[in-house]
Amino acid sequence: MDGERVIETVDLSKQYGKQIAVDKLNLNVEEGEIFGFLGPNGAGKTTTLLMLLGLCEPSGGSASVCGVDPLRNGRDVKRLVGYLPENVGFYEDMNAIQSLEYVASLNGISKKSASPKIAELLDLVQLRKDEKKKVGAFSRGMRQRLGIAEVLIKEPKLLFLDEPTLGLDPDGARRLIDLIRSLNHESGMTVLLSSHNLYQVQEISHRVGIMISGKMVADGSIESLANEKFGVGEKDYSLEEIYMKYFQEV
C-alpha cells in the first residue's frame, strides 16, 4: 500500500486535567488500507477518533484528514468520514428504513434520492427482510449492521469503526468482518478499525498500530512487528503474541 496519506497527525495530544489521554500521537493512515487500531481499554483510541472527527478539541498538536483540519472544518471532515461509535445507539421506535432516512436527511440527501440508496444498503447489510421491524426489536448483530448502513449512506471515503464486533456471536462477527473487507476491497474505502479481537484484526488489517496509555508503541505491518520483536524469519507469530509482548514491555 503506497497510496496518499489520508490521516496524518503530528504530536496530537489530549489532556483532561492532569490526566493525559493521548500523548503526542503521530498516526499515519494511507489511502485504501485497513488500519487496525489496537490497545487496551482507556488507551485513548476513542479520544483519538473523536479528535480526528473534530468532535473533541486537541490540547496540542495537529491533525489532518484528507487534507482537512478537523478542528477548523469539522463539518467537511464529517462529510468525508463515516464514524460508527462503540455501542451505536438508535431511536428504538423507528424501523430500519426510518432510521436510515433520518441519517440521510441529516446528510442533506433528499428523501427521493435516498430511497433507492437505502434499499441498496439494506441489501448489502442483509437487513432487507427486517426493514419494517422496529430497531428496538433488533438483535445486536442486526444493530451493528444497521449502524454500518447508516454510516455508508453518505458515501464516505473513510470509515472509523470503533469496536464493531464487540459482543457479536461468531457468525455475526464473521459477517461483519466480511462486509468490512468487501467495502475496502470493492469500494476502496480506507478503514480505521479499533478492536480488541486480535484474530479478526490480524485477518483483515494491512497495518496495525498499538496504542498503550496514550502513546503509539508500535506501528507497521504485522510481519514487520513480528520481525522486530521475535527476530527475522519468524512469520508464524500471531498478533496476540506480538500484542502481549508489547504490552508486557510497557
Next chain:
Amino acid sequence: MQSLYAVFKKEFRDHFGSNRFVILFALIAMVSLITSYMAGVHMKENLEGLANTRFPFLQLFSIPGALFSMVQFVAFFGPLIGLVLGFDSINRERAHGTLIKVISQPIYRDAVINGKFLAGVITISIMLLSIVFVISGLGLVVVGLVPSIEEVWRLLFYLIISIFYISLWLGVSILFSISFRSIATSALASVALWIFLSFFITLGADLVANTIVPVEAKGQSSPEVVIKNIRVKEAVSLISPMVLYSEATNTIIDPMRKTTRSMILMGPMEKLLASRFQNPLSFGQSILVVFPHIMALIAITFICFAISYTIFMMQEIRK
C-alpha cells in the same frame, strides 16, 4: 438550515406521536373545556348582570367557573407542558447513544438544540391555539357570544404571551436535560423549580417583606410602612414567571384592570367612585401597562435558551 429542518421534523413527529403528549394534551384540553363550560353556564345564569359588560367573550377565559379560570389554569399548569416536552430531550439521546451518532453527521452542533427547541415551541403553539379555538367555539355554541375585533386581538396577544411563558419552561427543562446526565434528576429538578417558583414564592415573598419592612399586627403600623411592605412583597414575587405571566395576561384579558397592582387601602367612597366611572382600557393602553412584564418573560426565555445553547456547544460529547 437543512439539518436544522431535519432535526426539527423528527422531533416534531416524536412529540405528536408520543403517548405522554397525547395524555397531557387530553388532560389539559379537558380541564380547560370544563372550566370554560362552567364559566359559560355561570355567565348565562347571570346574563342580566352582564348586560353592561363590554367584553363578554373574554370572560369565558377569565371568569372562574368552578375553581379557577382558564387563564389561571394555564398559569398554574401550562409550565407542565413545557417541562414534559423537554426534560429528557438531550440526556435521553445521550443515554441511548444517539447523540454522538447525530453530531458525527455533517451538521453544525447547534442544529440539534435549535431543532429541538423549535419543535417544542411549535408544538406548544399548536396546543394552545387549538385550546383557544375550542373554547371560542364552545362560547359561540353554549352562550351564543360573538367576539368583537378587539377581543380577537386581545386573545391573540394572550396566546403569544402564553407561548413565551410555556416556552420558558421548555427552555428550563432543556437546560436541565443538558446539565444532568440522569433523566430522573433532570425531571425532578425541573419539577422542583416549577413548584418552588409557582407555589412557594408567595411564602418566600412574605418572609422577605416582613424581614425588611416589619408590619406590626392589629394595624399599628403607619400606612407608609404597610405600603412599603406590600411593594417589597410584590417585587420579590416577580421573580416567579407565574406571577409575571398572571399579571400580564390578566390585564390583557380583562380590560377593566388598569394596573397590575392590587388596590388596597381604599375607602368605601373611593371604591364607589372608581366603579361608577370605570371604563375599560384601550388595547394599546393595556399592553403598555404590562409591557415590562412581557419583556421580562421574553428575556428570561431567551436567557434560558442562551445558557443551554452555550453549555451544549462547550460540552464534550463522547456517547
